[in-house]
Amino acid sequence: MRVPLFDMTRQYETLKEELLGAVDAVFSSGRVIMGENVKAFEREMADYLGVKHAIGVANGSDALYIAVRSLGIKSGDFVITTAFTFFATASCITRNGATPIFVDIDERTFNIDLDQVESVLENHPSRERIKAVIPVHLFGRTVDLERLKRIRDKYGVRIVEDCAQSVGSTWRFSDGTVKKSGSVGNISTLSFFPTKNLGAHGDAGMILTNDDDLAEFCRIFRVHGARVKYFHEIEGINSRLDEVQAAILRVKLRRLDEYHRRRIELARLYNELFERHGLTDRIVCPPVGKDFECVFHQYVIRVKNGHRDRLKSYLESHGVETAIYYPLGLHRQRCFSHLPAVKLEKTDRACAEVLALPMFPELREEEVEYVVECIRDYFEGECAC
Incomplete structure (x- = not known):
C-alpha cells in the first residue's frame, strides 16, 4: 500500500x-x-x-x-x-x-x-x-x-x-x-x-x-x-x-470545520491504534481533545531512543510518506549564526525525535491502520534483533 x-x-x-x-x-x-x-x-x-x-x-x-x-x-x-x-x-x-x-x-x-x-x-x-x-x-x-x-x-x-x-x-x-x-x-x-x-x-x-x-x-x-x-x-x-x-x-x-472534525477523528484513531498495539512506550502521541484546540495540520509523533531516522526509512520502504518538521531549529541555522548563541535543549530534542505521519481529511481509515501496523512491525523487528 x-x-x-x-x-x-x-x-x-x-x-x-x-x-x-x-x-x-x-x-x-x-x-x-x-x-x-x-x-x-x-x-x-x-x-x-x-x-x-x-x-x-x-x-x-x-x-x-x-x-x-x-x-x-x-x-x-x-x-x-x-x-x-x-x-x-x-x-x-x-x-x-x-x-x-x-x-x-x-x-x-x-x-x-x-x-x-x-x-x-x-x-x-x-x-x-x-x-x-x-x-x-x-x-x-x-x-x-x-x-x-x-x-x-x-x-x-x-x-x-x-x-x-x-x-x-x-x-x-x-x-x-x-x-x-x-x-x-x-x-x-x-x-x-x-x-x-x-x-x-x-x-x-x-x-x-x-x-x-x-x-x-x-x-x-x-x-x-x-x-x-x-x-x-x-x-x-x-x-x-x-x-x-x-x-x-x-x-x-464552507467545509473547513468539517475538515477539522475529520482530522481530529483521524488523530484519535492513530492514538487508539498506537495504544492497542502497545507502542506508547516507543513513541509519544499528540494529545487529542474533543474540540478544536488542535486542528491537526500535522499529526506529529516523537520517536524515542534514536529510532526516528531508521523508522522513517522503514516506512518509506513500505510506501508510507513521512516528513520531519523541523530537522534543525532556527537558532542553529547558518543564516542566523551571527546572533548570540542560545541553548534550547527541548527544541534540539524535538528536532531529533519528531516525525509527521500522513494526515489530511481524505485519508482513509485502512491507510491509518496500515501506517500503525508498519510502525509496529518495525519495532517488533528491532526487538527481534
Missing part, C-alpha cells in the same frame, strides 16, 4: 465541479486582480475568525513581513519567538531590521514556552527594546490565548500570532469564552499554502487585526503603498491575494 503524507487530488475530486465553476466565473468576469471574490473572502474570513479586519496578501511569508512592518518594528528592536518553526517566522523579523530572541518550546505541545517568554521580558538586558512576541500555533495546536493576552497587557509588547498552521483552531478562556487563534493578537497572519487545512491551489495569505490603523497600513502597503492608484503614500510592495485563489478558498471555507 502507498500512503501519501498529503494528497491534494482527493479533495479536488470531491470539489471539482464547484471549484471549476468558481474559477470559470472569475475568468468570465474579466476581473482577475482584487475583484469581488477577494473582498467577499476577506469578509467571510473576518466573520469566521471573529476579527474586525482581514486583508488578503500573496502568501503567508508576506503576511508576516507586512504585519511586523505595520508595528513599526525596525533596526535596534528585538522580537521574541520560537526556534521550532518555519523560517518565515523569524525572517519577517530580520527583514524588518530587528533581531529575533529565540526561546524554547513546551515539550508536550511543541508550542513556544510562555514561561520563558515572560522570563525574557523580565530579565533581558535590553528588555525595553523588546517590541513584540510572535507565538506560532504549531501543527494546528493553539497557544494559550488567555495567557498571551495577559502577557500583552502586563508587559506592553505587541503580539503577532502566526496562524499559518492553525486556521480555525480555538482556545477556551477561564470564563468559558471560546476564541479562535488569530483573534487575540494585535495582528495575526494566515497562510493558504496548498497543504494547509484551508489550502489554495497556489500561494495565498492573509493578515488579521482588530486595529483600524494597522489594517489601513496593511491594505496600503500590499499595493505599492498607494491608497489611490499612482499616488504612493509609503514605500510598499506588491502582495495581493489572487482573485482566482480567493474564489477557490471561498468554496473550501
